[in-house]
Amino acid sequence: MSNITLPKRLSVRAQIDLLNQSASTGTSFVAKMKDCDAFPLKPKGLEIMQINVGYMCNMECTHCHVDSSPRRKEITPKNILEKCLEVIDANPTIKTVDLTGGAPEMNPDFKWLIEELAKRNLETIIRSNLTILVEGKFKTYPAFLAKHKVTIISSLPCYTEENTDAQRGDGTFNRSIQALKILNGLGYGRQDDLPLHLVYNPGGAFIAPSQAKLEDDYKRELGKRFDIDFHNLYTITNLPVSRFLEYLEGEGKLNEYIEVLANSFNPFAAKEVMCTNTLSVDWNGNLFDCDFNQILKMPVAVKNSRNIMDFNAEELASRDIVFNQHCFGCTAGEGSSCQGSLT
Ligand code: SF4
Ligand code: SF4
Numbered sequence: 001m002s003n004i005t006l007p008k009r010l011s012v013r014a015q016i017d018l019l020n021q022s023a024s025t026g027t028s029f030v031a032k033m034k035d036c037d038a039f040p041l042k043p044k045g046l047e048i049m050q051i052n053v054g055y056m057c058n059m060e061c062t063h064c065h066v067d068s069s070p071r072r073k074e075i076t077p078k079n080i081l082e083k084c085l086e087v088i089d090a091n092p093t094i095k096t097v098d099l100t101g102g103a104p105e106m107n108p109d110f111k112w113l114i115e116e117l118a119k120r121n122l123e124t125i126i127r128s129n130l131t132i133l134v135e136g137k138f139k140t141y142p143a144f145l146a147k148h149k150v151t152i153i154s155s156l157p158c159y160t161e162e163n164t165d166a167q168r169g170d171g172t173f174n175r176s177i178q179a180l181k182i183l184n185g186l187g188y189g190r191q192d193d194l195p196l197h198l199v200y201n202p203g204g205a206f207i208a209p210s211q212a213k214l215e216d217d218y219k220r221e222l223g224k225r226f227d228i229d230f231h232n233l234y235t236i237t238n239l240p241v242s243r244f245l246e247y248l249e250g251e252g253k254l255n256e257y258i259e260v261l262a263n264s265f266n267p268f269a270a271k272e273v274m275c276t277n278t279l280s281v282d283w284n285g286n287l288f289d290c291d292f293n294q295i296l297k298m299p300v301a302v303k304n305s306r307n308i309m310d311f312n313a314e315e316l317a318s319r320d321i322v323f324n325q326h327c328f329g330c331t332a333g334e335g336s337s338c339q340g341s342l343t
Helices: 012-025 029-035 078-090 110-118 136-147 161-168 172-186 211-226 242-251 254-263 267-272 291-295 313-317 325-331
Strands: 048-052 096-100 123-127 151-155 196-200 232-235 278-281
Touching (some): 012 254, 012 325, 029 325, 048 291, 078 110, 110 123, 151 172, 161 172, 172 211, 211 232, 242 254, 254 325, 267 325, 291 325
Parallel strands (some): 048 096, 048 278, 096 123, 151 196, 196 232
């Protein structure tokens, strides 16, 4: 677990107030979207269901937008997961199921869910923090995931120990390398049917460098130093939400960071943001345009389908996506999504 000092906690209400304040005193995200004819923005079609299966995590990273830790108790119950499967079966446009957390592996129904998803013609992704794969009973999970051809996407903020541990806690880098070697040994990152992707996010209040260039650097360094292979590197911008917003506010840098993002606004990325093809489900079945809106408790803008239990594809398809200032993180530079850059 991390020994990093975390910033003072802000309530969701206080976070929204800070974001609203930055819109009234600086550049407004909605105004920028209007300028490029991208507001209101509607979904293009539901392709990805992102299910947050619980906020509990074995780690406690400084940038975590979910505010996850070993102390979080929210875990998605099985009846919600069963309903997700029912919705997936009834909506064949959904081609990808993306399991997030916390550490998704810590949900007690995780293995059952993977087995159920494997029976369907879908890509199943898990966002694994790697370190959990070398702990206790979870050591058996890499082979289980390989058996079911699950795609693994994992954060590795840098190819150096110093930078990775600064963001994610002491010992993270070495445990991540250990897990990557095990995954490579099973064929992950080396076979086309066992995709392994890494995620870079900046270690501070700046925009990620070019994804293609950084991928070359990661491949060269991890290959040379550890003989590690992976398929793609995704760069993901830190959005001013939860712990990262608290950090920015604590440093008095929130408005400055939002202006940095706003000054790099990319109109192409604006029309391709991930909320146009993704729906996020929280541990309690509530529906959101994305994982970030989930954490800010900004629900989908519909009257009835606010929970997976009341899922109505037509109503959700006609909704307007809900924005606030944190959305500048998705439209800055090359654009940012859970699948990396947008351009
Ligand atoms: S960033 Fe990922 S690994 Fe770190 S605390 Fe959050 S969910 Fe856990
Ligand atoms: S933060 Fe969410 S709602 Fe805002 S642009 Fe990004 S994906 Fe869309």
